[in-house]
Amino acid sequence: MSGHLPSLIIAGGLDTLTYWSLAFLIASGLTVVFGMLGFLNVAHASFYMLAGYIGYSIAGQTGSFWLALLLAPPITVVLGLAAERLLFRRLYEAGHTPQLLLTIGIAYVIAEATKMIWGDDAFTVSPPAGLGGHIVILGATLPVYHLFVIAIALVLVGLLALLISGTRLGMVVRAAATHPQMVDALGFKLHTVHTLVFLVGVYLAAVAGVVMTPMLGIYPGMADDALVQTFIVVVAGGLGSLPGAFAVAGLLGLVQGFGSVFLSDYALFFPFIVLAGVLMFRPLGLFGTRSGA
Amino acid sequence: MTIPGKLGPALSALDAERSRGRASGAVATFALLGAIVSAPWILPQAALNDLSQAILLGLFAIGFNIIFKYSGLLSFGHAAFFGTAAYAEAMLLQAFPAVPVPVLILLAACGVGALGLLLGHICVRRSGAYFSMMTLAIGAFLYTIAFKWHAVTGGTDGLGSFMPSTLVLLPGWRLENPSIAQTYELSASFLIPLTLAVWLILERTPFGNAVQLVRQNEERAAFLGYDTHRVKLANYGLAAFVAGVAGALWAIANGFVSTDSIDLTLSTTVIIMAFIGGTGWFWGPLLGSAIYIFGSDRLSALTQHWQLWMGLAFIVLVLAFPRGIAGLVALLSSRLVERRDG
Numbered sequence: 001m002s003g004h005l006p007s008l009i010i011a012g013g014l015d016t017l018t019y020w021s022l023a024f025l026i027a028s029g030l031t032v033v034f035g036m037l038g039f040l041n042v043a044h045a046s047f048y049m050l051a052g053y054i055g056y057s058i059a060g061q062t063g064s065f066w067l068a069l070l071l072a073p074p075i076t077v078v079l080g081l082a083a084e085r086l087l088f089r090r091l092y093e094a095g096h097t098p099q100l101l102l103t104i105g106i107a108y109v110i111a112e113a114t115k116m117i118w119g120d121d122a123f124t125v126s127p128p129a130g131l132g133g134h135i136v137i138l139g140a141t142l143p144v145y146h147l148f149v150i151a152i153a154l155v156l157v158g159l160l161a162l163l164i165s166g167t168r169l170g171m172v173v174r175a176a177a178t179h180p181q182m183v184d185a186l187g188f189k190l191h192t193v194h195t196l197v198f199l200v201g202v203y204l205a206a207v208a209g210v211v212m213t214p215m216l217g218i219y220p221g222m223a224d225d226a227l228v229q230t231f232i233v234v235v236a237g238g239l240g241s242l243p244g245a246f247a248v249a250g251l252l253g254l255v256q257g258f259g260s261v262f263l264s265d266y267a268l269f270f271p272f273i274v275l276a277g278v279l280m281f282r283p284l285g286l287f288g289t290r291s292g293a
Numbered sequence: 294m295t296i297p298g299k300l301g302p303a304l305s306a307l308d309a310e311r312s313r314g315r316a317s318g319a320v321a322t323f324a325l326l327g328a329i330v331s332a333p334w335i336l337p338q339a340a341l342n343d344l345s346q347a348i349l350l351g352l353f354a355i356g357f358n359i360i361f362k363y364s365g366l367l368s369f370g371h372a373a374f375f376g377t378a379a380y381a382e383a384m385l386l387q388a389f390p391a392v393p394v395p396v397l398i399l400l401a402a403c404g405v406g407a408l409g410l411l412l413g414h415i416c417v418r419r420s421g422a423y424f425s426m427m428t429l430a431i432g433a434f435l436y437t438i439a440f441k442w443h444a445v446t447g448g449t450d451g452l453g454s455f456m457p458s459t460l461v462l463l464p465g466w467r468l469e470n471p472s473i474a475q476t477y478e479l480s481a482s483f484l485i486p487l488t489l490a491v492w493l494i495l496e497r498t499p500f501g502n503a504v505q506l507v508r509q510n511e512e513r514a515a516f517l518g519y520d521t522h523r524v525k526l527a528n529y530g531l532a533a534f535v536a537g538v539a540g541a542l543w544a545i546a547n548g549f550v551s552t553d554s555i556d557l558t559l560s561t562t563v564i565i566m567a568f569i570g571g572t573g574w575f576w577g578p579l580l581g582s583a584i585y586i587f588g589s590d591r592l593s594a595l596t597q598h599w600q601l602w603m604g605l606a607f608i609v610l611v612l613a614f615p616r617g618i619a620g621l622v623a624l625l626s627s628r629l630v631e632r633r634d635g
Contacts, residue, residue: 034422040422040425040426087608087612090612096367096421096422096425097367098611098615100367100369100422100425101564101568101607101611101615102608102611102612104561104564104565104607105565105604105605105607105608105611106604106608107561108561108565108600108603108604108607109601109604109605109608111600112598112600112601112604113601115598116598116601224556224557224558227429227557228429228430228433228557231426231429231430232430234426235423235426235427235430239422239423239426265441268437268440268441269434269437269441272430272433272434272437275430279415283418
């Protein structure tokens, strides 16, 4: 609380952008999978956790955070592919209850498997050399790593938007979400489209998992914490709406970023306040159009 | 309440559903409840402790299943009600050790039922994935309160030593330092009448008919004049109340309450228990919790990472036998009957 107003505003603003980036990175994958496949994946946050742990091991073995950021997401995606082939794809058409149950089971297994491999302890990861320092702007001390997180989020959001609305592949994926029979009749393989969307979701979660570790560390309960955050962003944004998730993540970032400066004791409650506030005015979420049934 | 004329066909469909397997269901129910009553004489002390956990979590799972089976809504945060009641019971016992325990349990459970009616306003209007995600958020919210409000809940340390050394059951009937067998009997003496009453309410009263009609065809029920939102809301309140009784008894049986009684893990565990036993049968969740508790006991003796195997078994169960053990038994027995008749 030291310093004067400009520095507080700059620090709060940077925190806002950082939380915005983090919240959106985790939630985007879940939203994409829900919006395009209608699949509610409780294990989404488990892939996020898994990537965090894998990245930790890679960084520990090689000493390079960059290698972890490069390799851990693809490894997680391969594991996701195996899970998709074996389990997820059986239930694309099955309705939300079986999906919820199956993914609860998968989340259970992943949580216990990570405990088996890495133990019950929490680990801290230091940011890579060059990003560990601070810069001072107008009296506000800002961690360089936060700027890096924001940059990563910007790049991924840009790529995702481009992929979905700017490419032929994205067009097919969007068409498959609303007119599956037609897309099938035109000769596209629906299964491949579904798998692809699912893996994009896992990749986004995995990148979030690795990027997050220097800020929050890794610990056995991180999947549960992320799941709650993610669900709140997705529900308040409107189920399956990517712009909605983006906007709510921003709102969450704003409340976290500035609220933590003044009311840090209540920071854990901010997501719920945002959720309640949004639903009071928009019962279906910011950009929600359907009940999700 | 008079039954409108057009309700006829819908009710007869309900009746047909009921009469199928009614006899075998009744036999299974009496066998299960009989086993619960007679267990203290049969089981060794150590197993009785497990069974005590199993029937309380089973009662909680029945509460979860009230809103799932009868309203088609999958609650992903039902530990909110179990945990809140457990904390409330602990505080009530500490504040009023001279008041008979059943009064305190009912107080805690009614409070939680009212909480369910209040929170239900937010989530019961939605169905499917939306309901599940909203209940998860509500559960996480109450967990966060329990976690942060250290002065009242003890945070992660929890609340201990709230049990009075003399438990007043009724005026003039006291238990000095109740044993495991005695708290087990206390739990069972709540569980059996309560579950039978709830079963009767949902299966044999106009309210129960309304709840089931709303699940089967919400539009039709609305056209027949039912306020479908209020019907679902009332059922959600009932589901919260039953979870509340389980939570209050849990506080007494364990003498300790912590955030473990209200966290997301418990909310998912109760879903797993309910589906292991089978959500199609009213008492299925009770069976499921017994299988879960004794199964995890056996597994944890073999391996430290029993939850891995439990999770894998649950995945197989969801894919292969989505109706749980009770559904599997019903299927096998109907095949047997067909073979004998044919």
